[in-house]
Amino acid sequence: MTTVSLEYIAAGGNRHSSAADWAPSLLAFGAGNNIALWNPEDERQNGISALLAGHEDAVNAVRIYENDGQRMIISGCADKTIRLWAATNETPSGFKETQRLTDHGNSINTLAIFPEQGLFVSGSADASVNVWHMQEATAKLVQTVSLKPRYLPLALALTSLPNGDIVLAVAGTSYNIQLYVRPRSGQTFELQATLSGHEGWIRSLDFTRESTSPQSDILLASASQDKYIRLWRFRQTAGKTTEAPNAIDELSTTSTKKSLSNKAHEVGSSSMKYAVTFEALLVGHEDWIYTARWEPKGGSRSPPALLSASADNSLSVWHSDAASGLWICHSRMGEISSQKGSTTATGSAGGFWVGLWQPQDHSVVSLGRTGSWRRWKFDQDSDMWLQQVGISGHVQEVQGIAWAPRGDYLLSTASDQTTRLLSQWKRQDKSSWHEMARPQIHGYDLNSIDAITDNQFISGADEKLLRVFNKPKAVDNLISKLSGTSSTVSGDLPDAANIPVLGLSNKAMAAADDDDQLNGLTNGDTDEREAVDPASVIHKSTLDLDHPPHEDHLARHTLWPEHEKLYGHGYEISAVATSNDKSLVATACKASSIDHAVIRLYDTREWREVKPPLTAHSLTVTSLAFSPDDRFLLSVGRDRQWAVFERSAENKDTYTLFSSNPKGHSRMILDCCWAPALAGYVFVTAGRDKAVKLWRLNGNTFETISTITTGTSVTAVSFRPDVASTTLALAYGCDDGSIHVAKIFPDTLAVQHTLTLDQRLVHCKTVNALRWRPQTEGSADSSQLASASDDFSVRIYNIS
Template sequence: MSSESGVEVKKVFIGAGCNRIVNNVSWGASGLVSFGAQNAVAIFCPKSAQILTTLPGHKAVVNCTHWLPSSKFAFKAKELERHYLLSGDADGAIILWELSLVDGKWRHVLQVPQSHKKGVTCITGIMISQTEAMFASTSSDGIASLWELVFPSTNGGDSKISCLDSFSVGSKSMVALSLAELPGNNGQIVLAMGGLDNKVHLYCGERTGKLVHACELKAHTDWIRSLDFSLPISINGKSDSIFLVSSSQDKGIRIWKTELLGPTSSGHGIYRKEEMSLSSYMKGPMFVAGSSTFQISLESLLIGHEDWVYSVEWQPPLVAYTEGFGYYQPLSILSASMDKTMMIWQPEKTSGIWMNVVTVGELSHCALGFYGGHWSPNGDSILAHGYGGSFHLWKNVGDDNWMPQKVPSGHFASVTDIAWGRSGDYVLSVSHDQTTRIYAPWNTEDSCQDEEIWHEIARPQIHGHDINCVTVIQGKGNHRFVSGAEEKVARVFEAPLSFLKTLNNTSLQKSCSSEDIQLDVKILGANMSALGLSQKPIYVQAVHEIPERNGIDDLDTLEKIPDAVPTVFTEPPIEDQLAWHTLWPESHKLYGHGNELFSLCCDHKGELVASSCKAQSATVAEIWLWEIGSWKAVGQLQSHSLTVTKMEFSHDDRFLLTVSRDRQFSVFTITRTGTGDVSYNLLARQEGHKRIIWSCSWNPHGYEFATGSRDKTVKIWAVERASSVRLLTTLPPLASSVTALSWVGLHDRRNDGLLAIGMENGLIELWSLSYKRADDGSIAAPGLAASLFVRVDPFLCHVSAVNRLAWRKKSEDGTNMQLASCGVDNCVRVFDVTVS
């Protein structure tokens, strides 16, 4: 994305976790997977394991997504140039998106009118033809709706939507839906619905008319969680049966056969006599749809999961023109359960009894089960999304040998802070999902040279409290960071040897080996703590003591947490490895604050760390200074009366700038004596804005700084003659509250700068700042010129408040830079910014 100002902004990486909601994920016929990440609809490509984009538009958490055509209709979608996606949120809004396959561009088509009053729980749809689809939606307000969608036949045309029917399903809401055309080519459709009353309800009717309640299927003993119709299945050369699979919190899966008996005449059906077989042992109700009669029978009961079965899905039909009707529906079902496993079920060839033929899953302590499982369009891959916001992908590499594959990963709650690694080769992020994660570009011989492929390479901290802030310690020595959480303690972490070697493997040049692989690092990794607090080191010489864990007793229990096995990775790790074998040991705890930690920063020399906590009074709002190395408290700075929200040291560490909820900013002078003692003085404190000041940032080449506030303004100030602060300029009012700022120098000239501004609406703007200096170093008249360089494309930006922005320079001349950002939408983003 470029602008006339000569700045080009390109997306490099998006990291995000999946909302922990059951119907949240959909795998489309396009080969792409959609999922909700807080208010955003995220799209990822399983082939590259990268999130391609996030779609802005929802005002509430995205509950469900559904592709048109979905993977079930991939055999019909070969000629389509445009694919569509439906997404529903917790406010009841449903949005239709269009993807052009030619250029990969997305378009917000429309918001479904008269949408639900409460959260959408499920969306299901079918393709009637290349330009016509139907979909059904349910909501926790007890309303189910059926819609018709007509897509434009030419580029640029309008999609038309109409509500065919809307009806109440009672006080117990429905959470599972499946829609299908009834066999017999009579234009009849059937909608299966299940939810909190433990029954499967079938409604049928014509494609254009109202639905009538056909029958109820009573067999499950707990909530229905998932339903899926097959396409018509050929039995004895006739395709007059469709199968419905249902799963429940009663841990069971049931397969129901809906068979066309024949046309009705004078109210009596024409029945074909057939012998009762084991595979059709229980006849169910009959119903009439149009001029045809259908018989439902319970085909099979599948028992194998040990916990709630959250999803079941038929394998997508395969193209097979020899069948006579263009496709072949495989008899294969995928189920996903809270017992941390997915299973594939198929009928045995001789007896026809359905058996579990494949089981895959996660055996780590941290995967608390799967919320859903999905087939790829060609049936060679299966995807699960889990309680930890994570994806798990397996691919059939031949002979039912299912191997784990790389997938995108990220936080599943608000990302509160980010920092670049000391040498800029990775991004560290912390979140309210109680984890710290490290993302880095992973260069391989087969990757394109002009494109960085980023992955999560480590999860240094898995904690028992929401994490609010982090700072990477600068200066020489090992990689270290300090994090602060919803507790009164700051914790210091040090990189273990396994991480240093893994980091070396991410680069083809091995450029960081001399600096990072230190021979004196004796710690290989860390073990998870029982309560999710202190992570204990695993020492290099103790590696041989780690027992082989392949016996039956090694299955984790609540009483015993198995040992971690610190690993050096030669390719990007998958979820199970990240969550278990990439922890960093905790080296120190910093006690002193009276409340939960809120903000942290480190100086540029790597000598001091400043910390602040949540505060309602001046005594609690003091800022603590810690000496790096000894980790002694060397100062308590008092100035503010409420929470200090952001702090930053000036480029030469002479000044510490702090901003607060009390609408004031403070500038402290920090001096180090020859004996190593630290002295500090309050140079200036003044009310800078009319509302909370959320962020601040120093000019990297001078003593100017920016402050950003909830009052939608950014102000630029200057420290003059090291004795006073004066206002240089106020930027024009912005569209939303300012929540993040980061200033970077351009072209290594101290008189030019680029200020990145992140806002509460998720958008990011880049402003150019330029000025002339007088001989004494102060800014000369006419002062500072500020102009908007570029508004970053909303499809690249966050969809909720930006929490933090951080620059790093890629080139010496300052024309190639990277901007990292994090936000409330669970996303970590990295942009390439090129200034010509």
């Protein structure tokens, strides 16, 4: 019996300030169209446990709703729908979709929940806020608030006053915060006050009580693109309202005179009125502020601490000083401006989009522009926030994957312009997968990748050329140390690499000893032009880690130095393949004519092009593959044909056309692969015509032996590279995200059995690549299959 389990999922978080929420033992966040589930408190550190599929566009808002022991996830999406997911033991993910709400007319941008009252509210780009009532885990629309003057809501918050009135704060693409109140006995929210003062769009709102007393004042935090956080106090009044006492924080003198007005606004019902006054202006961030969240209830401080996340790459914790009452930035995590480097590649744009508190412990997480989650835990002994291992993943369509020849690591490349290296972290009785390096951070979308050796890979991008990279010693040491594999790097490779200012090429560099004096930093008489940028210097201790690298390491210290550029193609690179003897690389580019639909060969010794290029196709070549003994090179394309080129007996670098089939499929062919040598010369092609065809060499041509028909276009195929097996295993992935594994008899090529992977484990969008992990002796009973998809995720399956 064949069993399939998910070993690993990598997916980056969506860049939206409302797209994540953290409850005990569950952090849920939007990842492309999916909702990713992660438990940061898990000791095994297995990363994302599941992706919930169903939405048809980017997930913008996620909230975890808990009431009466029932846990639900509420998600809002750019597809105009809100979906409710109930916790269950019936599915591998632990959740299933129970309701779909389609009342909004545009993208859902924000959600706020109030489980104590069975309420949640949603804000949409249709300039409306919907109020929903939850009854027995089912949501019912009870009110639609049309925002006037018209603006788009980006932030919502709910709280209740001691008398039972419910307050709804709404803000977004205007400079004001609107306060709506629903009386305890009423059914609808009415606008009662408008708070002005911000000078940019407002991205985040959050309520808290100043103390645990039921009669305590309520504080509202608002974070804006004007780089400031404003705090507002709700205080019970005896009846008449006056100008508030001088509650303005002295820091606020930096603001304009207009915003210094401290008029007390009044909210509440006739039974109890509350004065809303401006309490403090928090100054310190240097860029837009995306989120401001109060510390969860149960914290020892009164008032509680506030966590803010900003585009300036920092996460700040704000406390009220007991003596003066001033709000001060007590702790700052993230990156210091001077260490950002000069290019976006090293992290100087985008910053942190989300900052969240752990519900029951002194720990925080933040989501950065690269889709990676960073985590910090407060250490009482050192009185410091210490960074912990986070998770990461691509934030655009993953176009290609490739295993190292020994199977030590997996490379993935995507339209987010990065190449990432995934490997195992083995310690004692635990094992988990992590991103161990980010070899390439590019300026163009990356389309294809292949490993040449264990120390070298090649990637192709939209820039019309290919780049070859060498593994640096620091990354080799890290992988061998953490995954328990033997080192593969010889002594002549560099320690590390960096990207020069305004450059696209990773330059090799040597790591400095910790006690080396930096030129120009210590002796004041050094010429400024010779001074070294401290951000570009890497110390040896920086790279000597006993855990997977954190995001700031990945983005700056794990680049691979560039070895070679390969020119010749006139359009975006579409396919690349390395020969099994590692002596040749075959490449192709997008094409609409015979002139560009050529295959170029480069030898890997001197990196010169082997001329003339190979011609057979008239449109884009979509995939290339060398036979196990390199005798044949197979190509397939959008012109519906496949072509096989044969290696010259005299000159090993030369290939000539051996056989082709102009009508291999009735529609474009999307992928191809050779079977292991035990089957003879057999290859498989897959196409838009919903067919997988197996071809075998017969005389001077290849003939189709068998065909597997599917219900949708087949976009990726891969034969398992069996070491010792009597049957062939063929994995094929489809346009709908499904993955199948067919067991095939080598002699007849007849399908013995087909396994379809559980729909709840596979992708929700097109599968772009499938690759079996290279096998070693004795591993025939169990295999690992990696897949890459348009749903932004990379997955590794255990198939035994």
